[in-house]
Amino acid sequence: MPSAAEVVVVGGGLEGCAAAWQLTTRGVTDVLVLERSTVGSGMTGKSSGIVRCHYGVPTLAAMAVYGTEVFEHASDLFSDGLDIGFRSCGYVVGVGPENVEALHANLAAQRAAGVQTETIDHATVAELWPTARLDDFAAFAHEPRGGYGDAYLTAQAFAAAARRGGARVAQGAGVAAIETDAEGVCGVRLGDGSRVASRQVVLAAGPWSVALAAPLGVDLPIRVHREEIILLKPGVPTEGLPVFSDLVSLQYVRPDVGGEILFGNSDLATLKPADPDHYLDRADDAFVDMAAAKIGHRFPGLDDAVLASSYAGCYDVTPDYNPVISTVPAMPGLVVAAGFSGHGFKISPAVGRLVADLVVDGTSSDPRVPEHDLRLARFAEGDLLRSPHPYVGAGEMR
Template structure:
């Protein structure tokens, strides 16, 4: 069972029309709704389950610039600026705090990789730097003799995934957005190639634009429109503890574990170097697309067969829009956590900070991350479907980058000057011969 998310009562009535319909109520969808509503655009957000029911409430809660893919740096810089004022913007607690994040380096190879990243980051004047010895001990007591060095960014921070998206959605509604939950969008109605309506389980919503921010469901949704999105899923597991004293406020990542303090005084803990990749029919279809990523990250990506193969096989066929869709049959993706990896992470963490040895584990959960072959998202109009904007494939980076992505989506929908250059996030990069690849060493 997933984490307890702050509840948000839906609007009772479905509008007959809107300027924009957003498919998906995660951090990306609600952020887009907020920025569109702020501009006076009439927007309806449709979520098949509840707000932040999937990965937007199940992630680590990190909000970071450090070790970002260089192509994402302009967007995360904007996103951090928005996070810093988010509590005031939404008039609620999102949990955002600047606490700093440390990425440990075990050896000279790690140090060299972080130095390369700093070269990428330098033009953006990001305050990250390499630290070691007593300076590392100051940020992370006991770490100075444990690791060769670390990458530290003091202005990075955290927010609470179970609070942030519901708070942003509520703020969007106060500005005029309509928020519908338990309301799946089954597909789109088009005339002359253009979008004229979103077809939901509760009826039609006439509109001119649709934003698909469906996370791990986006590949399935777009396939029914005749669009190929090379997207797969990665299962990531997290545990949280009861409130705990005597542990640093600064967040830490190393190859054995990662942790960060929660607003309630407990800690989120994860395995720092394990991601489970369910083998599904699309694994074979997109094998060539993802092969470079598998080669560069083969130690941390664990390919595993599980029940998702059969489920996705059964869900693959198109369903008429007047019939119950797969999105209604599975309101929330709620995979079982990988407890073996979590226990291993907790044991390693306890050896460094004994305070964790006796802590009470309150809950464990997992989520499915929507990943792309080059590990950066698609935030883009689709030329073949006028009025369609896709925002998905955030590859585990979506929570921190969410507000910036929401603003960029609003720019693309309204035709405003984009807050950052969106070229790297274009949908067409998978069909224009670009051969997208992850950036090695990040």
């Protein structure tokens, strides 16, 4: 363990490793990533891996566009022939009558942010998802470049690229505290009592960021929500199926590489509080029953489907369901990247780039991603980052 580093990144998940990689591309090579377990072993490994640019917040849409571009060119960017699990199967979103106007407004804003998206009709969706019931949808949109990926493999790719750029990644190196002096951040103290001096610390520890920030007088308004996922053996071929976001029944489904179908719940109106160190890591019976009802309604053609497995992870959720990627004026040298609220995978390359910008320049290099939108201070100021055109019933995730 080095005694000092120009930049210390706390957390070896997607966002921390993306930040380390992007810092090296900016010429900052004395970077040390500290991960308490192994790279991608926290909530990164529990991601459902959806890739979409369909956001009502233009900043998030632009970040997802950049993320998609990185995923599409992963082999060139990281290692020749590398497979990070990205599958560009397309992304379909369907809405009810009450959300048609919002859909069209959001599509216009997304196109302005660089998203390739279009409206499609019921007949086209029926061809894409032949087993789906579609009569209660009023409109659909389609992103041909959307799809899904593997967050764990992607984190590994970011970490490997960071190492090639000169960064060091220390696993089994849990941080007990971020240390400060009269000038601001001055380093970190590890669980074994050793210290690493640094005037730049990036806090990217997911739901564990809150406890590390609190002793500094930095209040991260983050709640921890337990998110459950189930995998079905559908009994029908899944090849060619796109990701389907159902904003009528509030669910999302996607094919998985083994021929299974992954199901997740889009209704976050009521959160399930959890301790990220101690929680049930599978779907409970109530969730399975709810999923069965939603899937049975939407996909009557899957009448031979059976439950294959389930798992659960935790979201670090902010009051506006959008992340904090921010310097902290009261604590010079600290950059926070936390509170991703379920959006972290698809925007992780852009998160890393913005973190690197904040460390090096103090401002964003992408005019489509103003750092002001994602500042921590917005919560105290009552200036939450909200979609101008929210979807009724699904505003939390859009």
